[in-house]
Each structure stands twice: as structure tokens, then as C-alpha cells.
Amino acid sequence: MHRPRLLSLGLSIVLIAVCRPARADSQALTARIDQYFAARWSTAGVEPAPIADDAEYLRRTYLDLAGRIPSVGELRVFLRDKSPERRQHLVERLLEQPRYVVHFTNVWRSRLLPEANANFQARFVVPGFEAWLRGQLDQNAGYDQIVRALLTAPVDVDPNQRNNPLGMQSEATPLGFYVAKEFKPENLAASTARIFLGVRVECAQCHNHPFASWKRDQFWSYAAFFSGIRAQNQGDFVTPAGENPEKKELTIPGTDRVVQARFLNGVEPKFKAKVSARTTLADWMTAADNPYFARAAVNRLWFYFFGTGLVEPVDDMIGSGSNSANAELLDELARAFAAEGFDLKSLIRAITASKPYQLSSAPHPGSKDDPHQFAHMAVRGLSAEQLFDSVAQATGYQEAAPANPNAFPGTNNSPRAEFLAKFANQGDRPAEAQTSILQALALMNGKLLADATTLERSETLAAVADAPFLSTEERIETLFLATLSRKPKPKELSRLVRHVESGGVDDNPNQALADVFWVLLNSGEFMVNH
Amino acid sequence: MHSSNSKLKTQNSELSRRDWLRLSAAGVVSYSLSGWLERLAAQSANDPARKRACIVLWMNGGPSQMDTWDLKPDHENGGALKEIQTAVPGIRISEHLPKLAKQMKKMAIIRSMSTKEADHGRASYLVHTGRLPGGPIQYPTLGSFVAKELQQPKAELPSFVSIAPYRFLSPAAYSPGFLGPQFAPLVVGEYTGDPGQDPGDYSDQALQVQDLDLAAGVNDKRAAVRVQLLDEMEQDFLSERPNAVSLSHRTAYQRAVTMMRSAAVKAFDLDQEPKELRDKYGRSLFGQGCLLARRLVERGVPFVEVTLSTAPGVNNGIGWDTHADNFETVQKLSAVLDPAWSTLMDDLQSRGLLDSTLIVWMGEFGRTPKLVADRNGRDHWASSWSTVLAGGGIQGGQVIGKTSDDGSEVKDRPVSIPDLLGTVGLALGLDITKQNISNVDRPIRLVEPTAQPIKELLA
Numbered sequence: 008m009h010r011p012r013l014l015s016l017g018l019s020i021v022l023i024a025v026c027r028p029a030r031a032d033s034q035a036l037t038a039r040i041d042q043y044f045a046a047r048w049s050t051a052g053v054e055p056a057p058i059a060d061d062a063e064y065l066r067r068t069y070l071d072l073a074g075r076i077p078s079v080g081e082l083r084v085f086l087r088d089k090s091p092e093r094r095q096h097l098v099e100r101l102l103e104q105p106r107y108v109v110h111f112t113n114v115w116r117s118r119l120l121p122e123a124n125a126n127f128q129a130r131f132v133v134p135g136f137e138a139w140l141r142g143q144l145d146q147n148a149g150y151d152q153i154v155r156a157l158l159t160a161p162v163d164v165d166p167n168q169r170n171n172p173l174g175m176q177s178e179a180t181p182l183g184f185y186v187a188k189e190f191k192p193e194n195l196a197a198s199t200a201r202i203f204l205g206v207r208v209e210c211a212q213c214h215n216h217p218f219a220s221w222k223r224d225q226f227w228s229y230a231a232f233f234s235g236i237r238a239q240n241q242g243d244f245v246t247p248a249g250e251n252p253e254k255k256e257l258t259i260p261g262t263d264r265v266v267q268a269r270f271l272n273g274v275e276p277k278f279k280a281k282v283s284a285r286t287t288l289a290d291w292m293t294a295a296d297n298p299y300f301a302r303a304a305v306n307r308l309w310f311y312f313f314g315t316g317l318v319e320p321v322d323d324m325i326g327s328g329s330n331s332a333n334a335e336l337l338d339e340l341a342r343a344f345a346a347e348g349f350d351l352k353s354l355i356r357a358i359t360a361s362k363p364y365q366l367s368s369a370p371h372p373g374s375k376d377d378p379h380q381f382a383h384m385a386v387r388g389l390s391a392e393q394l395f396d397s398v399a400q401a402t403g404y405q406e407a408a409p410a411n412p413n414a415f416p417g418t419n420n421s422p423r424a425e426f427l428a429k430f431a432n433q434g435d436r437p438a439e440a441q442t443s444i445l446q447a448l449a450l451m452n453g454k455l456l457a458d459a460t461t462l463e464r465s466e467t468l469a470a471v472a473d474a475p476f477l478s479t480e481e482r483i484e485t486l487f488l489a490t491l492s493r494k495p496k497p498k499e500l501s502r503l504v505r506h507v508e509s510g511g512v513d514d515n516p517n518q519a520l521a522d523v524f525w526v527l528l529n530s531g532e533f534m535v536n537h
Numbered sequence: 538m539h540s541s542n543s544k545l546k547t548q549n550s551e552l553s554r555r556d557w558l559r560l561s562a563a564g565v566v567s568y569s570l571s572g573w574l575e576r577l578a579a580q581s582a583n584d585p586a587r588k589r590a591c592i593v594l595w596m597n598g599g600p601s602q603m604d605t606w607d608l609k610p611d612h613e614n615g616g617a618l619k620e621i622q623t624a625v626p627g628i629r630i631s632e633h634l635p636k637l638a639k640q641m642k643k644m645a646i647i648r649s650m651s652t653k654e655a656d657h658g659r660a661s662y663l664v665h666t667g668r669l670p671g672g673p674i675q676y677p678t679l680g681s682f683v684a685k686e687l688q689q690p691k692a693e694l695p696s697f698v699s700i701a702p703y704r705f706l707s708p709a710a711y712s713p714g715f716l717g718p719q720f721a722p723l724v725v726g727e728y729t730g731d732p733g734q735d736p737g738d739y740s741d742q743a744l745q746v747q748d749l750d751l752a753a754g755v756n757d758k759r760a761a762v763r764v765q766l767l768d769e770m771e772q773d774f775l776s777e778r779p780n781a782v783s784l785s786h787r788t789a790y791q792r793a794v795t796m797m798r799s800a801a802v803k804a805f806d807l808d809q810e811p812k813e814l815r816d817k818y819g820r821s822l823f824g825q826g827c828l829l830a831r832r833l834v835e836r837g838v839p840f841v842e843v844t845l846s847t848a849p850g851v852n853n854g855i856g857w858d859t860h861a862d863n864f865e866t867v868q869k870l871s872a873v874l875d876p877a878w879s880t881l882m883d884d885l886q887s888r889g890l891l892d893s894t895l896i897v898w899m900g901e902f903g904r905t906p907k908l909v910a911d912r913n914g915r916d917h918w919a920s921s922w923s924t925v926l927a928g929g930g931i932q933g934g935q936v937i938g939k940t941s942d943d944g945s946e947v948k949d950r951p952v953s954i955p956d957l958l959g960t961v962g963l964a965l966g967l968d969i970t971k972q973n974i975s976n977v978d979r980p981i982r983l984v985e986p987t988a989q990p991i992k993e994l995l996a
């Protein structure tokens with residue numbers, strides 16, 4: 008593997024050695040995806056949606072890779088770009104920006120630490136865990152390397168208490184994963200199987216499930232890889248109490264049955280001297296020929312970009328209820344992903360250049376909606392972070408330094424934190440995201456948008472209203488570009504020009520322009536990624 | 538005949554978002570939003586079962602059973618507080634709950650709660666959802682479950698209001714989970730843990746709905762024009778791209794606008810109540826919260842949760858967490874609880890609402906029977922503690938279960954959280970075996986199938 012070694016030699020070599028071949032490989036993958044769906048649509052008699060125009064593609068790609076909508080400037084530049092490779096160049100630029108690291112840290116953290124919402128203890132470890140993730144993504148560590156680091160993180164007693172959840176607020180460490188799972192073998196087993204292997208085994212924790220192939224012994228044998236971990240209660244917190252790295256067996260709770268560590272596929276591990284049980288597990292899990300690992304990773308990433316996995320559900324891929332209509336493509340992509348050294352950026356390049364990703368979200372009229380056909384892009388809800396950062400982008404809002412940077416984590420000490428708490432939708436299916444009444448009220452009447460739509464307090468609105476060289480049409484168009492990342496349609500434009508020029512209810516064109524901005528920011532189109 | 542008919546109706550009206558997606562995918566339902574809502578409303582109107590309401594009184598931090606409902610005066614674990622006789626011969630409770638003692642005929646104490654979770658966050662989740670946190674399924678909190686079952690589609694107010702919660706310990710314990718934000722609580726008076734905010738502060742402002750009023754500089758007329766423009770502008774997007782996300786957005790906005798314009802929202806205007814009555818409830822966040830709960834139930838809101846976190850002189854957002862100064866703190870909290878709850882029952886009764894309103898008093902766990910002498914406190918304790926059910930659907934004047942002389946074990950009829958929630962569900966007239974499709978596509982019952990509801994509690 009060239010990647011990890013070369014990274015340490017310096018950026019320029021990495022760019023040449025990694026990016027060039029990766030580009031070629033990702034192009035081959037893109038071609039394969041396109042070929043697969045062309046055949047699929049033809050067989051099923053499905054008419055795919057047209058290719059999205061540049062504005063729709065730009066907005067989608069920004070939200071997916073940078074976690075916010077594009078600025079008016081970025082949009083105008085892109086719309087002027089006539090190079091045939093402008094979309095690939097765009098993705099390349101976004102992947103090199105710090106926003107990619109920040110945004111994907113959010114994406115991975117919410118996937119790996121869902122407990123942060125259910126339990127305050129887990130919330131303390133979020134900053135340290137995010138810092139660790141940022142470091143991994145910043146150096147584009149292979150997905151196998153990231154998971155390996157997580158699975159083998161030392162669970163030691165730390166005399167300096169940095170292992171304590173309170174210490175994890177400042178220290179970059181993957182150990183928060185273990186805190187969130189309470190250091191329990193069964194919790195670690197269930198989450199790692201679900202997240203990294205796409206296999207849901209926890210029903211087998213208590214009994215042999217009648218509908219699934221997993222048996223209780225299988226679950227606990229897998230959990231036995233984590234059996235050496237010891238934890239202790241310190242006040243309100245659970246902290247590590249060391250590990251017996253050689254321990255490879257556990258007693259199924261409530262029984263006197265002892266099981267030995269076994270991989271999920273039932274294979275007995277070949278343990279080596281001085282190699283810990285968790286390292287042995289990581290070796291097996293992240294091996295290029297593991298039947299689940301690369302498949303689950305590619306499927307998750309596909310789900311992220313489309314709102315539907317190639318195989319569904321993404322965390323129960325081999326269960327009896329799974330839909331594996333596109334398993335053939337998934338297998339191919341997974342093999343390529345593993346062969347490429349689990350390079351996440353390379354896979355992202357392949358997906359974002361593919362035809363299904365480039366399709367418009369407006370389906371071909373009259374077509375039946377089957378998400379597994381990927382015949383149009385899904386309309387997906389935004390995460391709380393995406394929504395806030397997009398509002399900030401559209402309105403020119405800038406967050407002041409937090410009033411109390413040392414406040415308890417999870418307490419609302421900034422407008423952003425308050426917003427994130429209110430919009431923390433728990434749903435894990437963005438294509439089915441819902442809005443609550445309190446959220447609607449916050450957007451309609453809350454301070455953030457009220458300021459943004461008040462002339463004296465709004466960066467964007469003031470700039471648009473005050474520019475002496477703009478016509479009413481141009482002012483409205485600029486507000487469309489700033490919010491919906493597209494130009495208004497003729498019908499929309501004429502309706503809104505009428506409203507602005509009539510002066511609205513106060514007979515004041517600037518106030519009427521504020522109404523337009525309010526409408527755009529509150530529209531369903533603004534609040535989705537399509 | 539009649540009952541089977543109404544059951545069928547209920548099933549038809551349960552058009553879940555997933556069903557809706559499937560139907561729309563198959564082209565069975567049109568994308569006309571208004572038509573769909575109208576149909577739903579017509580199906581579930583006039584259902585005789587849709588009258589009951591539930592008020593949960595949530596005791597944040599884990600209240601001491603040994604100093605409220607299950608005193609042990611003859612044992613060294615008993616401590617400083619004394620027992621008094623109640624209106625029901627043989628039932629004795631804390632001397633600091635004298636007004637409630639007079640109403641014991643309406644109340645039933647469960648002294649044999651027995652759970653295994655003694656961490657605030659996890660136990661809050663367990664008691665609110667009936668399940669332990671950690672798995673992939675995002676379970677809804679009790680209020681969201683009940684709201685979904687008892688909501689009236691044409692209601693102008695949300696079906697679930699949470700008053701003065703302190704969600705820091707476990708936000709998910711107050712979340713609609715897989716039922717989605719449509720069933721999220723409308724939260725008022727939240728304690729956010731902001732260091733500048735004293736949880737004991739009370740002002741009428743605290744119980745107002747956030748962001749309900751138009752922003753400064755926007756009058757009714759202008760707001761109406763904006764909403765009208767928004768409605769026009771949105772139609773194209775939704776018809777070109779029929780999708781569940783935008784549809785939910787539109788529905789939420791319509792409901793928010795309805796609420797802003799409704800007369801029912803006056804429920805939050807406590808100034809409409811006589812001063813004497815407000816004083817009787819107590820001028821605390823909890824006391825006025827109980828009054829607000831009555832006003833909401835009166836206007837058809839089926840589920841209200843009121844949290845008691847603190848009291849004057851208790852400098853803590855999780856007041857019942859009495860690791861130190863247990864007796865003083867419980868006494869102060871009881872002084873807030875007793876007038877508020879007893880007035881609530883009187884008030885509901887005088888309006889003919891008590892028979893249809895179930896009141897549930899509970900916290901996340903109890904406290905150690907054995908005193909921690911050096912700090913005069915009691916620690917977390919899950920294996921033997923108390924809850925109380927009162928009002929509608931409950932056979933009052935009785936005690937369920939029994940603890941040992943020292944309070945440390947349940948001696949009779951151990952009650953689990955599913956048992957408790959199952960009892961609550963039955964008292965509200967719900968079908969507790971009903972299943973909803975979860976976020977992992979698995980059907981999930983309202984209450985775990987292991988639940989053994991306490992039949993003798995039901996009226």
C-alpha cells in the first residue's frame with residue numbers, strides 16, 4: 008500500500024502519486040455505475056430524469072461535500088465555467104477544502120456516536136472524538152485505517168485523567184466511542200457489527216431470533232473480542248479501568264455458558280502471541296477480502312449521497328427483510344474500494360461524477376417513484392448543521408465568539424448551538440425528514456431569520472437593497488441565487504417584481520424586498536438538498 | 538358492531554408516513570395535500586374514544602420514595618420526616634403532602650417499582666420510552682406515543698406539550714423518535730442549564746410559546762401577505778418534486794400558522810385566570826405549569842408533561858437528586874408539589890375533567906433507603922421505589938405492592954416500567970398491543986409485550 012507511507016513524505020508527492028491514479032480509477036468506477044444503471048433503466052422501462060442543470064448540481068454538491076449552500080459568487084463563477092470537466096473540478100476543489108473535513112466529521116460523528124443525544128455522559132466526549140475524526144479525514148486516512156484505529160484504541164487507566172469523559176473535551180481521541188458504548192462488550196459488538204459490517208446481530212443478544220440467521224452464541228462470541236475491557240464508575244462517569252488484551256472469552260450474562268471469540272462468519276481466529284483480541288478482530292474486519300466490511304462502507308456512502316442504499320436497510324444488509332436489488336453493483340464497487348486502499352475521496356469522486364448522482368431531482372413526468380431505481384435524485388432533508396450553515400451563508404450571518412466558551416457541553420450558549428438543539432432531528436433517513444411546529448415557528452418568527460430579513464441588520468439584504476446599479480429584477484435574482492442557488496423562473500420573477508414594486512403592505516419597496524427574502528428562506532425548497 | 542366499526546376506522550386513519558410514501562410510490566394517493574388531510578380528519582372525527590388526556594408530573598432527578606409515599610418511621614432508614622394519615626384509612630404518606638393526603642381517594646400509590654437503571658440519562662430514557670437506550674431504534678417518548686393515538690387532526694394546538702423540562706440529561710427521552718417531529722412536544726419554559734438562569738425563577742414570560750409572536754416590525758397584515766406568497770411560491774416545487782420532506786415542511790408551517798392565529802393559543806395566557814386560583818396553585822414554575830396543563834387539557838390537548846426540577850432554596854436543576862441535605866430538599870420540593878397537584882385535581886374535578894384526565898407522578902428512579910450519614914443524603918436507587926397514578930381511569934384509594942421493613946427490597950408485586958406504561962395506556966383507553974413501524978422498519982408496540990398492566994388499578 009503506497010498511501011500511508013507516502014503521506015508522511017509531503018504534500019506534493021502525495022498529490023502526484025495518489026490523486027492521478029485515483030482519478031483514473033474513479034473514472035472507471037463512474038463508467039461502471041453509469042453502464043449498470045443504463046442497463047437497469049432500459050430493462051425496467053424506466054425513463055430517468057434529465058441531467059440536473061449546473062445550478063442544481065452545484066447546490067447539491069456543496070451541501071453534500073461542504074455542508075452548506077454555495078455563495079452567490081461561487082455560483083456565478085461556476086455558471087460561467089464552460090469547461091466540460093467543470094463538475095469534476097468542482098468536486099476536486101471541494102474535497103481539498105477544510106469544509107469537507109468539518110462536514111464529514113459531523114456526518115461520521117452522528118453515525119458513530121448517536122448516544123450523544125440520549126445520554127449526557129456521551130455528550131462530554133464529542134469534542135475529543137470530533138478532533139480525532141478531523142485529524143483522520145484531514146490526512147484522508149484510508150477507511151480501513153480509521154476503523155482499525157477505532158477498534159484498537161488503547162483502553163488504559165490514565166493517571167492524568169485524560170481518559171475521563173471530562174478530559175476528552177480537549178484531547179483528540181477515539182475513546183469516546185467506548186464511553187458512549189459504556190465499555191460494554193455487548194454494546195461494542197452490536198454497534199461495530201451494525202456500523203462497520205452492515206449486520207444487525209443485537210436481537211440475538213437475548214435469544215435466537217426466529218427470523219434472522221444469527222444465533223445467541225454467535226453474538227456473544229463476537230462480543231468476546233471486547234471482553235478484556237474493564238471499566239469503573241467514577242462519580243457520574245464510567246471510565247476505563249484497564250484491559251486484559253489477551254482475554255478472548257466471556258460468560259453469557261444470566262447463564263453459565265462460556266463462549267470463545269469467533270468472527271461473525273463463524274471462523275475461528277488464529278490468535279498470535281502478544282497480539283490483542285481487538286487487533287485480531289481489526290485484522291479480520293478491515294481485510295480487503297472481508298465479505299461485509301467494504302460492502303457496508305460503500306453502501307453507507309451511497310446512502311449518504313442518495314438517501315437510499317444500494318442494499319437496504321444499510322445496517323441490516325443480510326437480514327431476511329433486506330432489499331438487495333442493486334447488490335451486483337454494490338459488490339463491484341466494494342471490490343474496487345478495497346483494492347484502492349479504502350480511499351474515501353476516490354469513492355466520492357466516482358459517485359459524484361456518476362449519472363444517477365447528476366440527475367435532476369424532478370422525476371420524469373408520469374414515472375412511478377421507486378427509490379431503488381435511482382432514476383431521479385431524492386429530495387433530502389438537511390442536517391441541523393447543514394441548515395444553520397446554509398442560513399448563515401445566505402444571510403451573511405457571522406457568529407460572535409461564544410459568550411462562555413467553557414460552558415457545560417450541550418448547554419445552549421450560542422445562537423448556533425441553540426439552533427442545532429432545536430433542529431436536531433433524530434431521523435436517520437434524510438429522504439423522510441420531518442419538520443416540527445416549533446421548528447416552523449423558529450424559522451418564521453425567530454431572531455435569526457428576523458434579523459436576516461430586517462434591512463438594518465442583514466448583510467445580504469442590505470447589500471442587495473442598497474446597490475444602486477441593480478434593477479428590481481436583478482435584486483430579486485440575487486436573492487434567489489443567495490438562497491435557492493438558482494435564477495428565478497419567469498413566472499416567479501414577474502410575481503415578485505409586482506410585489507416589490509407595489510411596495511407591499513407598507514408601500515415600501517425595501518420592506519417588500521425583505522418579504523421576498525423571508526419567503527425564500529422559509530420555502531421548502533431552501534430547506535432541502537435536491 | 539359499533540366497536541368493531543370504530544376500530545376499523547381507527548386503523549384506516551393510521552396512515553403513517555411510511556404508508557403514505559408507499560401509497561404515493563404506487564400512485565395510489567394523489568399529491569394533493571389538502572385532500573389528504575381532509576380525508577384523515579373525516580375518518581377520525583367523532584370517535585368516542587378520543588376524549589381522554591394524560592398529565593405527567595415529572596420529578597427530575599429521582600425523588601426519594603422514603604420521604605414521600607413509602608415512609609419507614611420504625612426503621613433507622615426512615616429519617617427525619619414524619620407520616621400522616623390520609624383520607625383513606627391505613628394509607629399514610631409524608632407530613633409535607635397534607636393537601637394530597639386529603640385527596641387520597643383519587644390516588645393510587647405503587648410502592649413496588651423495580652428497575653435496574655440508576656443513571657440519570659439512561660433511566661430518564663427508560664421511564665419515558667419503556668426501553669433502554671443504545672440500540673438502533675429511536676423509541677418515542679410516552680407523550681409522542683399518546684399524542685399520536687389521541688390527537689385530533691383538526692386541533693389548533695399541538696397534541697403534546699412539555700412544560701419546564703430539563704432535557705440536558707437525555708434529550709432523546711423527550712423526543713418523538715421514529716414517530717417523527719410531527720409528534721414532538723411543544724416545549725415551553727425549558728430550563729437550559731444556562732449559568733445565568735435560576736431554575737427557580739418564575740415569570741409569566743417563561744411559559745409562553747417561543748417564537749409564537751411575529752417578529753418586531755412585522756404586523757398581522759404583512760405576515761399574512763408573506764404566508765400567502767410563500768404558499769404560492771412553494772406549489773411548483775412540490776408538484777415537480779413530490780416528496781415527503783417538503784410535504785412535512787408544508788404541513789408544519791400550516792399548523793404553525795393555524796396555531797398563531799387560533800383562539801386556543803390563549804391557553805398560554807395565564808392572566809385570564811383569577812388571582813386566587815393562581816395563588817392556590819403556587820406562584821412557582823411548576824405550580825403555574827400545572828395550571829397551564831389544566832388549560833391545555835380543557836382545550837383538547839391529550840398529553841401534557843409538567844416537570845418539577847427545583848424549588849425556592851434548592852440551587853439545582855435536578856432538585857430531587859438529593860445526594861446531600863435530603864430531608865430539607867424534599868421538604869422544599871414537597872411544598873411546591875403539594876398545593877400545585879392538589880389544586881390541579883380540585884380544579885379538574887370542578888370542571889368535570891378529572892374522570893377523563895389521568896395524572897401520573899414519577900421520576901427516573903428512587904433513592905437509597907439507607908442514609909448516607911456524612912452528607913445526610915440518599916443516592917440513586919432503582920430496585921424499590923414509588924410512583925403514583927391518579928384521576929381518570931384509576932381506582933384510587935389503594936396501594937399497590939410493598940417494600941421490606943428497611944425499604945430495600947420489593948416484597949410484593951414488583952412493577953417494571955413496561956408494566957407501568959401498560960397500565961397508563963389502558964387507563965387512557967389505548968390498544969397497547971398496537972404496532973408502529975420504527976425507523977429500522979421493524980414493527981414496535983406501544984409497550985413491550987412483556988408488560989403486565991396492573992389490572993386492579995384500573996377503574
